[in-house]
Structures are given as C-alpha cells and as structure tokens.
Amino acid sequence: xxxxxxxxxxxxxxxxxxxxxxxxxxxxxxxxxxxxxxxxxxxxxxxxxxxxxxxxxxxxxxxxxxxxxxxxxxxxxxxxxxxxxxxxxxxxxxxxxxxxxxxxxxxxxxxxxxxxxxxxxxxxxxxxxxxxxxxxxxxxxxxxxxxxxxxxxxxxxxxxxxxxxxxxxxxxxxxxxxxxxxxxxxxxxxxxxxxxxxxxxxxxxxxxxxxxxxxxxxxxxxxxxxxxxxxxxxxxxxxxxxxxxxxxxxxxxxxxxxxxxxxxxxxxxxxxxxxxxxxxxxxxxxxxxxxxxxxxxxxxxxxxxxxxxxxxxxxxxxxxxxxxxxxxxxxxxxxxxxxxxxxxxxxxxxxxxxxxxxxxxx
Amino acid sequence: xxxxxxxxxxxxxxxxxxxxxxxxxxxxxxxxxxxxxxxxxxxxxxxxxxxxxxxxxxxxxxxxxxxxxxxxxxxxxxxxxxxxxxxxxxxxxxxxxxxxxxxxxxxxxxxxxxxxxxxxxxxxxxxxxxxxxxxxxxxxxxxxxxxxxxxxxxxxxxxxxxxxxxxxxxxxxxxxxxxxxxxxxxxxxxxxxxxxxxxxxxxxxxxxxxxxxxxxxxxxxxxxxxxxxxxxxxxxxxxxxxxxxxxxxxxxxxxxxxxxxxxxxxxxxxxxxxxx
Numbered sequence: 001x002x003x004x005x006x007x008x009x010x011x012x013x014x015x016x017x018x019x020x021x022x023x024x025x026x027x028x029x030x031x032x033x034x035x036x037x038x039x040x041x042x043x044x045x046x047x048x049x050x051x052x053x054x055x056x057x058x059x060x061x062x063x064x065x066x067x068x069x070x071x072x073x074x075x076x077x078x079x080x081x082x083x084x085x086x087x088x089x090x091x092x093x094x095x096x097x098x099x100x101x102x103x104x105x106x107x108x109x110x111x112x113x114x115x116x117x118x119x120x121x122x123x124x125x126x127x128x129x130x131x132x133x134x135x136x137x138x139x140x141x142x143x144x145x146x147x148x149x150x151x152x153x154x155x156x157x158x159x160x161x162x163x164x165x166x167x168x169x170x171x172x173x174x175x176x177x178x179x180x181x182x183x184x185x186x187x188x189x190x191x192x193x194x195x196x197x198x199x200x201x202x203x204x205x206x207x208x209x210x211x212x213x214x215x216x217x218x219x220x221x222x223x224x225x226x227x228x229x230x231x232x233x234x235x236x237x238x239x240x241x242x243x244x245x246x247x248x249x250x251x252x253x254x255x256x257x258x259x260x261x262x263x264x265x266x267x268x269x270x271x272x273x274x275x276x277x278x279x280x281x282x283x284x285x286x287x288x289x290x291x292x293x294x295x296x297x298x299x300x301x302x303x304x305x306x307x308x309x310x311x312x313x314x315x316x317x318x319x320x321x322x323x324x325x326x327x328x329x330x331x332x333x334x335x336x337x338x339x340x341x342x343x344x345x346x347x348x349x350x351x352x353x354x355x356x357x358x359x360x361x362x
Numbered sequence: 363x364x365x366x367x368x369x370x371x372x373x374x375x376x377x378x379x380x381x382x383x384x385x386x387x388x389x390x391x392x393x394x395x396x397x398x399x400x401x402x403x404x405x406x407x408x409x410x411x412x413x414x415x416x417x418x419x420x421x422x423x424x425x426x427x428x429x430x431x432x433x434x435x436x437x438x439x440x441x442x443x444x445x446x447x448x449x450x451x452x453x454x455x456x457x458x459x460x461x462x463x464x465x466x467x468x469x470x471x472x473x474x475x476x477x478x479x480x481x482x483x484x485x486x487x488x489x490x491x492x493x494x495x496x497x498x499x500x501x502x503x504x505x506x507x508x509x510x511x512x513x514x515x516x517x518x519x520x521x522x523x524x525x526x527x528x529x530x531x532x533x534x535x536x537x538x539x540x541x542x543x544x545x546x547x548x549x550x551x552x553x554x555x556x557x558x559x560x561x562x563x564x565x566x567x568x569x570x571x572x573x574x575x576x577x578x579x580x581x582x583x584x585x586x587x588x589x590x591x592x593x594x595x596x597x598x599x600x601x602x603x604x605x606x607x608x609x610x611x612x613x614x615x616x617x618x619x620x621x622x623x624x625x626x627x628x629x630x631x632x633x634x635x636x637x638x
Binding site: 163164165167168170172 | 413426427429433434435436437440451454455
C-alpha cells in the first residue's frame with residue numbers, strides 16, 4: 001500500500017485526475033448543468049414596437065427595439081444570432097420569430113409564447129421541429145475534429161518519441177518544419193474526411209439542413225482543425241508516454257464537451273463557468289457550424305467566432321510547433337527515448353558477499 | 363578525415379554526464395566506447411551526433427547529410443515494413459529509383475534481411491530490428507557512423523553480423539564510433555575508450571591499454587580486500603593497484619588481465635580515489 005501511495009504521489013497526472021476531476025465535475029454539474037434558460041435576448045420591430053416592449057414579461061430581455069424595421073430585418077437579426085426571439089408588430093396577431101438553432105432557448109421561448117394564446121403567432125425558424133439532432137450534429141462534427149486533433153494526434157506523435165524514432169529524425173538532414181508537417185498532414189486529412197462523412201451522414205440520416213455556404217463552413221473547420229491539432233502537438237510535447245498523452249488530452253476534451261454549449265446552453269450557465277466556455281475553441285466552432293448549417297448565416301455575421309478561432313489557431317499552433325521543434329534540436333534531455341535509455345548519473349558497483357560486480361561482463 | 367569531441371563537458375542539472383572528455387574517431391576505423399550504466403556512453407555519442415549540446419568543449423562532425431546514427435532504441439518505424447523503413451530513410455538522404463533499389467537489395471543481403479523485406483518492423487526479432495536500424499544508418503554511405511549499443515540484447519549470431527557490418531563500413535572509409543557493453547566486441551576495435559561516470563578512464567588500442575595498465579590482478583578463492591575483488595567464472599579476481607607486476611602479492615597467482623579485468627579494476631580504482 002505504501003508503495004502504491006509513493007507511485008501515486010509521483011504520478012502527478014493521475015493525482016490531478018483524482019483530485020481535480022471530481023472538483024471540476026462538481027463545479028460543472030453544479031453551475032453549468034442547467035437546461036433552463038432564464039432570459040431570452042429579444043428584438044421588437046414594427047410600428048407598435050415601443051408599446052409591445054412595455055407589455056412583454058421580463059423573461060424577454062429586449063436588446064433591440066426598431067419601430068422602422070420589418071419582418072425581413074427581424075429574420076436577419078435572428079440569422080446573425082443577435083437575438084433569440086424577434087417580435088414583429090403591426091399585424092394581428094403579433095408575429096413571434098424564434099431561433100430554433102438555440103434549442104433550449106427556443107423551447108423556453110415557445111413555452112412562454114404559448115401562454116399568450118391567440119395574441120401571438122409563433123414561428124420557429126431554422127429548426128421548426130425543435131429536433132435535438134439538428135443542433136447536435138453540427139456540434140458533434142466539432143467534437144470529432146477535437147477528438148482526432150487532440151487525442152489521436154498526440155498519441156501518434158508521442159509514439160514516435162516513445163519508440164525513439166523522433167531522435168532518429170532529429171539527426172537526419174530534414175527540416176523540423178517538414179517533420180512537423182509530415183506528422184500533422186495525415187491527421188488533418190483524416191479529420192477533414194471524417195468531417196465530410198459525418199456532415200453528409202447527418203444530412204442523410206437526420207435530415208439536418210445545410211443552409212449556408214460550404215466554403216465558409218470548410219474554412220471554419222480548417223481553422224478549428226489547426227487549433228485542435230496544435231493542442232494535440234502541445235500535448236505530445238508535455239507527454240513522454242501514450243498513457244500520459246491520453247490522460248492530458250482528456251483534461252482538454254472534457255471541458256469542451258461540457259462547457260462549449262454543445263450539451264448545456266451557455267446562456268443558462270453561471271457567469272463564471274460560462275466564461276470558461278468562452279475560452280474553449282469548440283464553443284466558437286459550434287457557433288460557426290450551427291450558424292452556417294442551420295441558419296444559413298453568412299461569414300460576415302460570424303466574424304467574431306472566426307476571428308477568435310483564427311487567433312487561437314495562431315497562438316496554439318505556433319506555440320505547440322515551436323515546442324515540438326525544440327524536441328528536434330540539440331537539447332539538455334538525458335533520456336529522449338524513455339526510461340530504458342541510459343541515465344546520466346553513475347551507478348555504484350553492487351558489492352555483495354565480499355565481491356564487487358560491475359558492468360562490462362562479456 | 364578524423365571526427366572528434368574535445369574537452370567535452372555535459373551536465374544534466376546537477377549530474378555531470380561528460381567531464382572533459384576528448385575522443386577522436388579517424389576515418390576507416392572502429393572506435394568502441396565501453397563503460398557501465400551511466401558511464402556517459404550514449405551522451406558522448408549523442409554529443410557527436412549533435413543531439414546534445416555541450417556545456418564546454420567542441421565537436422567536429424560532418425554535416426547531417428554525411429552522418430549515420432543508430433540510437434539505443436529500435437531506430438525503426440514499427441508499422442512500416444523492413445523495405446519501407448529503408449526507403450523512407452533513403453528518401454530523406456535523396457536516394458531514389460534504381461540507385462535506391464540497388465542499395466536496398468545490397469544492404470538487405472549483407473544484413474541477411476532479404477527474406478524479411480516485406481515484414482513489419484514490429485514483427486522482427488530484436489536482433490533483426492537492430493540490423494534493420496544499422497542498415498538504415500548506413501544506407502547513404504555516411505562519413506561518420508555512430509552506433510549506440512547496436513548489439514545489446516542481440517543473439518550471438520546477429521552480434522557477429524552486426525560487427526561484420528560495422529567493420530565493412532569502416533573498411534569502406536567511414537569513421538565508426540560505437541558503444542557497447544560487450545568487452546569482447548570492444549577488444550576487436552582499432553581504438554577503445556573506457557568511460558566511467560563521465561570521465562575517460564583509459565583509451566587507446568587494446569594492446570596499448572593492456573600495456574599501460576598499472577598494478578597487478580590476482581586470482582583467488584578468498585579475496586584479501588572484498589571491495590577490490592570481482593567474480594570471473596568460478597574464481598575471484600582481485601586488483602592490487604600499487605603492486606609491481608614482477609613481484610605480485612604473496613600467496614596469490616597473478617593473471618594476465620583482459621579488457622574486462624582492466625575496465626573493472628580501473629573503475630574500482632577511480633571510485634576509491636573519489637571516495638578518498
């Protein structure tokens with residue numbers, strides 16, 4: 001038992017999993033696991049907008065009031081994800097447009113609007129049936145890219161280090177950038193192929209619409225891939241074994257699943273936890289994929305997630321590849337191939353029974 | 363051309379892996395580095411290969427294009443076949459087409475790996491994998507060939523094959539630096555370097571090392587000083603650093619030391635000097 005504790009204390013990653021993971025899960029499920037959206041960002045347009053705003057319950061958080069705007073303008077606000085609900089006044093009954101791509105917000109909105117009876121005509125856009133699969137498939141695409149980018153890539157690269165072939169590559173006349181490119185390119189291509197397959201299957205099996213521009217979608221996916229591949233490379237640089245890489249990748253993967261808005265709506269999370277979500281790349285890819293696939297949003301209305309992902313890609317990918325380059329350069333590491341390799345410190349000849357034994361026996 | 367590491371000192375944190383080590387590797391010869399675990403063998407080889415930066419000293423080595431290196435690990439890609447491993451490395455050195463096909467066939471034949479050309483490296487025995495690593499290190503006919511314990515864990519027949527390959531590389535003009543824990547192998551090298559805890563205990567040809575060895579080694583059943591004795595087969599050998607070979611200690615039979623005796627004796631003498 002003492003031996004097990006000693007090993008555990010020295011295995012900091014396992015220790016972190018044992019201590020940090022329960023705390024993380026407690027915090028996440030305590031503050032983030034909430035499907036109920038307590039307020040909805042709302043736009044009110046049309047000639048009676050001002051009066052309508054006065055009559056709306058506080059549940060509808062009115063952020064846009066434009067008496068001069070039309071139904072078309074309201075639809076644009078919803079498409080650009082600036083509001084969850086838009087009321088179009090000047091007609092009887094008042095038209096309530098609901099963004100169905102924000103599933104839980106839409107469900108809450110429909111429930112609230114149903115109480116208004118015949119005063120409001122509700123129309124759910126982008127996901128009329130409020131199907132879970134329609135919002136999950138675009139997010140799952142991001143999750144698959146994250147899985148390949150972080151776990152599979154880091155395993156592949158750490159295996160090279162574990163087998164000692166990274167050391168072999170380091171002494172060859174090959175530029176580090178070519179080594180990195182050669183390692184990453186296959187994962188990039190496999191992830192891209194996976195993305196296409198999942199997207200097509202999502203459309204065929206679940207009838208998920210693809211309303212937007214495929215090029216913009218591919219661009220967002222490519223930028224996101226650079227972020228997650230960068231994370232995979234980074235994980236490989238801080239891991240000596242495949243086991244360590246998987247453990248570390250798990251630390252990156254779990255928060256993305258739980259806090260990116262994929263499962264629990266971001267707007268329903270406590271503010272502190274929500275901000276963690278805003279630090280995660282999957283959050284922004286989900287905004288892009290849902291925006292393009294479901295709402296047909298143009299790239300101009302998705303500039304924020306595109307810019308944030310691009311910044312993340314530059315920082316993460318550059319930082320990770322620089323760290324990886326360092327592994328290929330002459331270093332101070334006494335043991336590049338793992339514990340089976342020679343240790344730097346000398347070992348005493350073992351004296352037993354009045355004899356000294358030393359290495360070098362033929 | 364002679365390649366070298368001069369006055370090399372390498373530290374890993376507080377541990378000194380190499381301490382003022384100078385080793386020369388002339389073209390056309392095999393230099394063997396021997397020493398126990400932690401002696402600094404791999405660090406010396408990696409320093410010459412440019413894989414470890416020195417705290418002090420200089421390295422004279424050919425450009426990477428002219429360097430061949432077999433690391434202490436497998437040195438091959440497990441999920442590639444033997445032929446694919448060779449082709450991959452050869453491609454990095456610019457070999458292609460008929461030249462590559464000819465060189466691959468020649469090396470596979472010399473290493474007795476032709477029947478295994480289509481097998482995955484992961485499916486090879488330890489000895490075959492080391493031979494594959496060796497073939498990959500010499501595929502481009504390097505000027506300097508660095509082999510980190512090529513024969514460790516290898517069966518006796520494969521050890522002979524590996525030594526033959528190393529000798530052939532030297533015969534064709536390459537400077538070969540290899541580390542080994544097998545002292546019978548090291549005795550065959552043109553020049554040998556004995557390392558202990560990062561320092562050179564002795565170096566030179568086997569004959570030189572034997573000639574320069576000071577003190578007397580005796581054979582005994584009951585050592586006088588247990589700390590200076592070690593087992594050789596059924597008997598013990600004991601080292602007398604200050605004894606005169608022409609006048610060995612009383613009641614003991616002096617033996618003509620081989621390299622194993624010399625390495626152990628000098629290691630014990632150095633540790634005694636460090637302690638005192």
